[in-house]
Amino acid sequence: MTDARPGFRFFAHALDRAAIEAAYARWAPVYDLIFSNLLGPGRIAVAAIASRADGRILDVGVGTGLELPMFRKSARVVAVDLSEPMLKRAAGRVARQGLAQVAGLARMDASRLAFPDSSFACVVAPYLLTVAPSPEDTLDEFARVVRPGGEIVLVNHVSSPDGPFFALESFIGERVASLLGWRVQFPWSIIGDWIDSRPDMRLIDRRVLPPLGLFTLTRVERLATSGDGAHPPTLGDRMPLERV
Numbered sequence: 001m002t003d004a005r006p007g008f009r010f011f012a013h014a015l016d017r018a019a020i021e022a023a024y025a026r027w028a029p030v031y032d033l034i035f036s037n038l039l040g041p042g043r044i045a046v047a048a049i050a051s052r053a054d055g056r057i058l059d060v061g062v063g064t065g066l067e068l069p070m071f072r073k074s075a076r077v078v079a080v081d082l083s084e085p086m087l088k089r090a091a092g093r094v095a096r097q098g099l100a101q102v103a104g105l106a107r108m109d110a111s112r113l114a115f116p117d118s119s120f121a122c123v124v125a126p127y128l129l130t131v132a133p134s135p136e137d138t139l140d141e142f143a144r145v146v147r148p149g150g151e152i153v154l155v156n157h158v159s160s161p162d163g164p165f166f167a168l169e170s171f172i173g174e175r176v177a178s179l180l181g182w183r184v185q186f187p188w189s190i191i192g193d194w195i196d197s198r199p200d201m202r203l204i205d206r207r208v209l210p211p212l213g214l215f216t217l218t219r220v221e222r223l224a225t226s227g228d229g230a231h232p233p234t235l236g237d238r239m240p241l242e243r244v
């Protein structure tokens, strides 16, 4: 069966589960050394927003667990990832640091979450969406497991169609995606079109993060009442981008 959504067509064959697992088995031993500081601002922002949620938090694509100590101590965080070697490191961190806020760690595919509908107050995915095999299916799962009135908080690279990195990203493109374990190009329309296709979802914030504005924080609310299509299209491209 084919999916008519533009983002799905664009990325359908870019990365698959086996390529991701192989890539993160390679990254696991050196991940913290390379990405601890570089991706720090997004993790801090995500954890601060999620820590205000009144209820359980789901962290999808937790990796080695670098964001776990950043959630408030009284939070209840369930964290999942596809990669066993990455999760092992997260489990080690939880044990070493005595992270009481971590209620559970599990191996799970973001596009097939083993949780009932509406079971979390907040779903966070720091640096996952450019990695997940199908971003739209993954977002659909987030929308299913977050409760009405709850929030989805994303941080990921969003390609600028004309910024200084565009030529470089176009050149590298998908040639190295499976080697790196993430897509180099990720247009905003993947997220924006998904939100616009969902009357039960509303974009509440979109802002650029350091370093160099390479990453974007996106906050999406699942409307408390079931959507009737009455809210205006979110059209994230028109939302002014703030730098934090």
Ligand SMILES: C[S@@+](CC[C@H](N)C(=O)[O-])C[C@H]1O[C@@H](n2cnc3c(N)ncnc32)[C@H](O)[C@@H]1O
Pocket: 020, 024, 035, 039, 043, 060, 061, 062, 063, 064, 065, 066, 067, 080, 081, 082, 083, 086, 108, 109, 110, 111, 125, 126, 127, 128, 131, 132, 133
């Ligand atoms: C770039 S790392 C981000 C890790 C962590 N959130 C951080 O901020 O450092 C992406 C993680 O997503 C995981 N991942 C990729 N695809 C996934 C999927 N479909 N389901 C669950 N986890 C996935 C990878 O195994 C990897 O650990």
